[in-house]
Amino acid sequence: MALSPPPKLWYLPNHRDALQAHMHFLHELGNAKTEANYHVYYQTLIKDGTANGATSNAYLTSSNVSFKTKCISMKYRTGTLYNQKHAVLFKLSTTQTCPLCPQVDSALHILPGCQHTQIRNMITERHNIACRMILKAIGKTGSLGSCIVSMDIGSNKRMTMQSLQIPETAESRIVPKWLFPPRFSDKDRLTSSRPDFVLVTPIAANTQNNKLM
Numbered sequence: 001m002a003l004s005p006p007p008k009l010w011y012l013p014n015h016r017d018a019l020q021a022h023m024h025f026l027h028e029l030g031n032a033k034t035e036a037n038y039h040v041y042y043q044t045l046i047k048d049g050t051a052n053g054a055t056s057n058a059y060l061t062s063s064n065v066s067f068k069t070k071c072i073s074m075k076y077r078t079g080t081l082y083n084q085k086h087a088v089l090f091k092l093s094t095t096q097t098c099p100l101c102p103q104v105d106s107a108l109h110i111l112p113g114c115q116h117t118q119i120r121n122m123i124t125e126r127h128n129i130a131c132r133m134i135l136k137a138i139g140k141t142g143s144l145g146s147c148i149v150s151m152d153i154g155s156n157k158r159m160t161m162q163s164l165q166i167p168e169t170a171e172s173r174i175v176p177k178w179l180f181p182p183r184f185s186d187k188d189r190l191t192s193s194r195p196d197f198v199l200v201t202p203i204a205a206n207t208q209n210n211k212l213m
């Protein structure tokens with residue numbers, strides 16, 4: 001049997017529009033819809049300065065993030081993370097309700113919204129793990145670790161599991177009274193939702209610089 005000749009290889013002039021045109025011509029892939037909502041939302045975030053492109057996309061090249069996690073993140077960003085809405089669209093189900101709780105399912109519901117007890121605990125723990133990674137990074141900058149005056153990012157046991165020591169200045173989860181205006185009532189202070197961290201940087205000559213995270 002005669003073997004078919006190997007495909008002829010050629011160089012593309014570049015890996016951007018030339019590759020895009022080639023992929024779309026042969027495979028109908030590569031032409032992103034630039035008028036769709038997702039594209040418009042992300043463009044707006046970059047243009048108005050709300051998001052920092054380099055920081056927001058750093059996970060894609062990070063060796064600390066698994067390939068699977070990168071894929072899930074991209075699916076979330078592009079609206080292709082499978083949920084009950086897709087199941088109904090693909091005629092695999094007749095209900096958009098979350099399989100675990102009574103709310104409507106969606107990508108946003110999966111990430112921070114599901115009301116199932118176990119999932120809620122997982123969502124809280126994921127948030128706290130991210131906060132503890134930020135705390136670790138702040139600690140590495142040197143003296144800033146001792147500028148944290150309060151924090152609420154999970155139990156001491158969990159902190160130890162991530163090899164973190166609680167800064168002596170941040171042993172209380174309650175935001176200190178001195179950070180509030182004098183007439184702010186104790187009741188409001190103790191019952192208001194607490195920030196993950198409060199970091200107060202030292203007063204430099206003639207300038208005062210306080211930051212809340």
Ligand SMILES: [Zn+2]
Pocket residue numbers: 098099100101102103109113114115116
């Ligand atoms: Zn749910």
